[in-house]
Amino acid sequence: MLFSSRTPWPEEPSTYPGPRVVREPTDPDLEALRSKDEAAFEALIGRYHGPMMRLAMTYLRDRGAAEDAVQETWLTCLKTLDRFEGRSSLKTWIFGILLNVARSRRRKESRILPFTSLFRREGGDDRGPTVDPRRFGKDGMWSTPPDSWSNVPETRLLDRETGEKVKAAIEQLPSKQREVVILRDVAGFEADEVCALLSISQANQRVRLHRGRASVRKTLEEYLR
Amino acid sequence: MTCREVVELMTDYLDGFLSPADRARFEDHIHGCDGCRAYLAQLRTARSLIGRAADEPVPEPLKAELMNAFRSWKSS
Numbered sequence: 001m002l003f004s005s006r007t008p009w010p011e012e013p014s015t016y017p018g019p020r021v022v023r024e025p026t027d028p029d030l031e032a033l034r035s036k037d038e039a040a041f042e043a044l045i046g047r048y049h050g051p052m053m054r055l056a057m058t059y060l061r062d063r064g065a066a067e068d069a070v071q072e073t074w075l076t077c078l079k080t081l082d083r084f085e086g087r088s089s090l091k092t093w094i095f096g097i098l099l100n101v102a103r104s105r106r107r108k109e110s111r112i113l114p115f116t117s118l119f120r121r122e123g124g125d126d127r128g129p130t131v132d133p134r135r136f137g138k139d140g141m142w143s144t145p146p147d148s149w150s151n152v153p154e155t156r157l158l159d160r161e162t163g164e165k166v167k168a169a170i171e172q173l174p175s176k177q178r179e180v181v182i183l184r185d186v187a188g189f190e191a192d193e194v195c196a197l198l199s200i201s202q203a204n205q206r207v208r209l210h211r212g213r214a215s216v217r218k219t220l221e222e223y224l225r
Numbered sequence: 226m227t228c229r230e231v232v233e234l235m236t237d238y239l240d241g242f243l244s245p246a247d248r249a250r251f252e253d254h255i256h257g258c259d260g261c262r263a264y265l266a267q268l269r270t271a272r273s274l275i276g277r278a279a280d281e282p283v284p285e286p287l288k289a290e291l292m293n294a295f296r297s298w299k300s301s
């Protein structure tokens with residue numbers, strides 16, 4: 001089953017004031033999909049491919065498996081579009097389906113693959129400082145402050161090799177940090193949308209995002225030194 | 226506030242989750258501290274470089290399959 005009874009977005013609170021608002025489908029992507037606009041669909045799969053692949057690879061072992069999950073997600077979207085009520089944004093709905101697909105595929109994978117090849121760095125450390133304590137003096141002030149990156153040429157920051165470093169750093173994150181970093185910083189969701197998609201608290205979302213970004217920063221600092 | 230504390234508040238600062246009082250203390254510190262300003266700039270850079278991981282073209286075979294699926298969905 002792709003859809004559990006739990007939807008990946010919150011219900012309207014029962015104390016909601018005033019009449020129930022039925023959100024009109026004003027999202028241009030949604031309008032275009034409903035009118036079966038081929039160019040709009042092509043643009044949509046292009047725009048979300050990177051974030052969807054990154055997210056799927058949080059759950060699945062390789063690119064091929066992640067691509068299969070992305071494909072199944074789009075097929076499911078088409079098949080169930082007429083049931084989409086617009087209670088969340090189209091984008092949240094699509095990524096919610098991807099989460100369901102990827103998680104369910106991982107459950108199947110985990111039955112055939114050796115345990116150690118999955119679940120690497122599963123939980124992740126959510127405590128402790130994100131900066132090496134040896135970089136601060138007894139007074140808590142920097143003793144080894146970070147370099148300014150303002151003298152790193154932009155061409156270097158934006159080159160392919162730096163991009164690969166960043167992708168590798170994201171993939172090394174503990175999975176719970178990785179999924180939050182991908183949804184926030186790669187897919188561009190707001191904090192409360194991420195909390196709803198992953199069913200986690202604001203506090204959890206913030207801790208995981210902070211730790212994830214701090215790890216990527218550290219990798220970059222070593223690389224750009 | 227010490228630098229050690231300030232670095233742990235940076236994501237909350239960027240997301241606007243600090244209380245007005247904490248935000249003011251945070252900004253006071255940052256204005257007088259080159260190290261924390263550099264660190265904050267690095268975090269911002271890291272965030273925008275992470276965002277670039279979104280740029281990935283759909284492989285042609287997958288695109289072809291999806292467009293075929295779209296066309297048969299369209300005509301159904």
Ligand SMILES: [Zn+2]
Pocket residue numbers: 141142227228229231254258260261262
């Ligand atoms: Zn400082």
